[in-house]
Amino acid sequence: MVKQIKNESRLVYWIIIFTLVIASCSGRKQLRHHHGIQVPEMVQELQNRLSDLYPDHFNVLHRVRLNTRGKTIVLKGYLKVDRPAGDVDLIAQGEMGGSLFEISIREGKRDLIKVSEPFKSQWIEQSAVQDLIHLYLVPDFHNPVAFKEAHGLNLLDIDEKGSRIYIFRNAENAGLKLSGFCIEQNNRKVYKIEYAYTPDSDLPSFIKLENRNLDYTLEINVRYMVSPKKHNKR
Numbered sequence: 516m517v518k519q520i521k522n523e524s525r526l527v528y529w530i531i532i533f534t535l536v537i538a539s540c541s542g543r544k545q546l547r548h549h550h551g552i553q554v555p556e557m558v559q560e561l562q563n564r565l566s567d568l569y570p571d572h573f574n575v576l577h578r579v580r581l582n583t584r585g586k587t588i589v590l591k592g593y594l595k596v597d598r599p600a601g602d603v604d605l606i607a608q609g610e611m612g613g614s615l616f617e618i619s620i621r622e623g624k625r626d627l628i629k630v631s632e633p634f635k636s637q638w639i640e641q642s643a644v645q646d647l648i649h650l651y652l653v654p655d656f657h658n659p660v661a662f663k664e665a666h667g668l669n670l671l672d673i674d675e676k677g678s679r680i681y682i683f684r685n686a687e688n689a690g691l692k693l694s695g696f697c698i699e700q701n702n703r704k705v706y707k708i709e710y711a712y713t714p715d716s717d718l719p720s721f722i723k724l725e726n727r728n729l730d731y732t733l734e735i736n737v738r739y740m741v742s743p744k745k746h747n748k749r
Contacts (some may be wrong), residue, residue: 568693
């Protein structure tokens with residue numbers, strides 16, 4: 516009996532070691548695909564910029580063009596965001612009004628979904644819920660690495676879902692700004708967000724999003740209900 520327990524313990528030990536080695540090799544392989552010079556001293560600065568990208572609490576209006584499988588749907592989204600709590604509430608309406616779906620996210624996780632045709636709960640959870648988390652909540656990091664490139668900096672983080680890359684570019688007279696975000700799986704971009712700004716605002720005014728796994732794109736014009744003063748905490 517004791518011998519059996521020892522054998523099982525050794526088996527568990529080697530399974531853990533094998534898993535850690537595979538994860539480590541995968542991480543190094545992902546890092547090799549990102550060109551640029553590592554700048555460890557910028558990791559915390561870039562994380563702070565992501566934390567400070569939006570105010571802690573705000574409301575926002577989205578005017579959205581959803582393109583999916585040859586169809587175009589025009590939407591209006593009314594959002595309330597509480598970043599410290601990880602909460603987002605969304606009411607999405609059609610072009611002529613009327614609620615199409617509602618989402619509540621609590622502590623960074625889906626809490627409630629209500630949908631009407633033509634949308635389905637599963638699709639909304641896989642698409643809109645994840646979009647809102649990526650767009651507005653402060654990301655969690657596992658082992659971030661910063662890279663310096665010709666036009667700015669990238670912040671890379673790797674987890675079991677793939678590589679997450681936050682792209683910062685130097686804006687004229689405004690320093691570094693978040694210009695994009697993407698997720699790579701098996702060296703293939705499967706998810707991408709691009710941000711555009713007006714000259715007088717630190718907040719993105721236009722967002723383009725593409726999800727290749729679910730085959731849809733979003734073009735979002737954004738209007739914020741926040742103080743016109745700069746909100747940056749830095």
